[in-house]
Amino acid sequence: xxxxxxxxxxxxxxxxxxxxxxxxxxxxxxxVASQTLSPQQEREIGQAAMIEIRRTGLMIDDPEVVAxxxxxxxxxxxxxxxxxxxxxxxxLQDRSVNAFAMPxxxxxxxxxxxxxxxxxxxxASVLAHEIAHxxxxxxxxxxxxxxxxxxxxxxxxxxxxxxxxxxQSGAGxxxxxxxxxxxxxQQLDFTYAFEQEADRLGMQTLIAAGYDPASMPAFFxxxxxxxxxxxxxxxEFLRTHPVTYKRIADAQGRLSEQPYRQVPDSPxxxxxxxxxxxxxxxxxxxxxxxxxxxxxxxYASEAAARYxxxxxxxxxxxxDASWQALQRAKVVFGGQSHPALEYLAGQILQGQSKDxxxxxxxxxxSSRFVGSRALLYGTIDAMTSAGQLAQARALVDDGISLYPGxxxxxxxxxRVYGAEDKLMQKHRAMxxxxxxxxxxxxxxxxxxxxxxxxxxxxxxxxxxxxxIRDLEQLRRN
Ligand SMILES: [Zn+2]
Numbered sequence: 001x002x003x004x005x006x007x008x009x010x011x012x013x014x015x016x017x018x019x020x021x022x023x024x025x026x027x028x029x030x031x032v033a034s035q036t037l038s039p040q041q042e043r044e045i046g047q048a049a050m051i052e053i054r055r056t057g058l059m060i061d062d063p064e065v066v067a068x069x070x071x072x073x074x075x076x077x078x079x080x081x082x083x084x085x086x087x088x089x090x091x092l093q094d095r096s097v098n099a100f101a102m103p104x105x106x107x108x109x110x111x112x113x114x115x116x117x118x119x120x121x122x123x124a125s126v127l128a129h130e131i132a133h134x135x136x137x138x139x140x141x142x143x144x145x146x147x148x149x150x151x152x153x154x155x156x157x158x159x160x161x162x163x164x165x166x167x168q169s170g171a172g173x174x175x176x177x178x179x180x181x182x183x184x185x186q187q188l189d190f191t192y193a194f195e196q197e198a199d200r201l202g203m204q205t206l207i208a209a210g211y212d213p214a215s216m217p218a219f220f221x222x223x224x225x226x227x228x229x230x231x232x233x234x235x236e237f238l239r240t241h242p243v244t245y246k247r248i249a250d251a252q253g254r255l256s257e258q259p260y261r262q263v264p265d266s267p268x269x270x271x272x273x274x275x276x277x278x279x280x281x282x283x284x285x286x287x288x289x290x291x292x293x294x295x296x297x298x299y300a301s302e303a304a305a306r307y308x309x310x311x312x313x314x315x316x317x318x319x320d321a322s323w324q325a326l327q328r329a330k331v332v333f334g335g336q337s338h339p340a341l342e343y344l345a346g347q348i349l350q351g352q353s354k355d356x357x358x359x360x361x362x363x364x365x366s367s368r369f370v371g372s373r374a375l376l377y378g379t380i381d382a383m384t385s386a387g388q389l390a391q392a393r394a395l396v397d398d399g400i401s402l403y404p405g406x407x408x409x410x411x412x413x414x415r416v417y418g419a420e421d422k423l424m425q426k427h428r429a430m431x432x433x434x435x436x437x438x439x440x441x442x443x444x445x446x447x448x449x450x451x452x453x454x455x456x457x458x459x460x461x462x463x464x465x466x467x468i469r470d471l472e473q474l475r476r477n
Pocket of ligand 1: 129
């Protein structure tokens with residue numbers, strides 16, 4: 001079963017590459033080795049993998065998580081001064097401790113890694129390492145290096161997909177690596193050089209972006225300890241990025257040249273980590289866990305612990321308890337509150353069917369925290385369920401003109417059109433949503449569905465028809 005899925009992924013990638021690479025004949029790839037992946041081909045592989053990963057249903061759609069990972073990721077990308085800055089950071093709902101980079105700048109982080117990180121800089125150090133794998137084009141260089149490199153690079157792509165599909169600690173990954181056998185071992189030196197390079201450049205990026213460089217060896221060490229304790233369940237990060245004592249020592253060596261500096265964790269990190277932890281613990285366990293955490297004062301941030309309790313109550317729909325815990329979190333946090341606290345407040349009100357109140361609260365919060373994408377989404381959602389469709393339409397259209405590449409705004413636009421019974425526009429918006437996810441097949445279907453809806457608006461119709469032509473063209477190429 002797992003193997004079959006791998007073959008599907010491999011076949012898919014090979015079709016995109018248009019290389020004479022067949023699933024039954026993998027290690028023997030003839031003169032392919034002389035070819036190099038172009039950046040365009042790398043992006044195509046990455047996009048194909050993203051479609052597969054999205055189909056697993058494990059990709060985290062939570063607007064706060066999406067926005068947060070991209071914020072940290074782009075802070076690092078800017079500091080790394082890489083030429084091509086097209087990166088996409090995404091989270092996967094998976095309790096195993098892992099992160100991976102795919103060709104084309106797609107960087108995935110398992111929720112388990114974020115929950116396990118003791119500091120934000122640890123998460124940043126992993127992202128910085130992955131950014132270096134992408135910017136140094138390690139996948140493409142493996143292809144250049146040796147023939148079997150093709151197999152490895154396609155396999156590690158398949159591995160990422162498999163790990164996501166397995167949705168657990170990646171038994172599939174282990175099977176894959178074992179299956180590679182001697183070929184993989186031949187590659188280890190090569191891989192090791194890439195890991196060293198990613199560590200070295202990652203550390204530079206981390207420092208340039210203003211994170212704590214000591215977090216890199218600290219996180220490696222903790223991973224390794226964790227690995228010893230849970231031997232049968234080694235974090236996948238260790239398998240795909242083998243951590244050795246030499247790597248830790250190297251990282252510590254680089255560190256000794258740096259002046260010591262303490263970097264405080266951002267509230268965004270502290271709140272979101274608890275949200276993910278609460279989701280990972282599951283509804284019932286989360287309430288018990290946070291009640292005890294708050295009672296025993298076992299926290300680094302009291303506001304985050306109380307927010308965790310509020311979120312845990314929200315998960316079990318105990319909205320009054322959730323609201324009370326959230327008010328305590330706000331008091332402890334002080335100042336002018338925080339987008340995460342306001343977003344949850346809006347969700348609680350909606351849970352209580354107080355849609356109009358939710359709109360008022362979220363609108364006020366949006367104007368206080370300009371630029372918070374999560375609050376923008378939340379306000380549109382609340383307006384839609386409150387039946388304030390004209391306001392929701394205005395807000396979603398403003399948002400789209402501000403962020404035309406944002407898929408999530410098109411998804412919301414489609415919802416508003418749906419509520420307005422404007423089916424042609426609804427399917428067109430869904431088409432635009434899929435275009436932004438680079439899923440052109442489903443996009444085409446939506447535009448074709450749009451054409452089948454009643455309507456005579458000439459501009460709308462010709463716009464949809466031209467979209468269909470573009471997508472069909474894209475498919476032929
Ligand atoms: Zn690595």
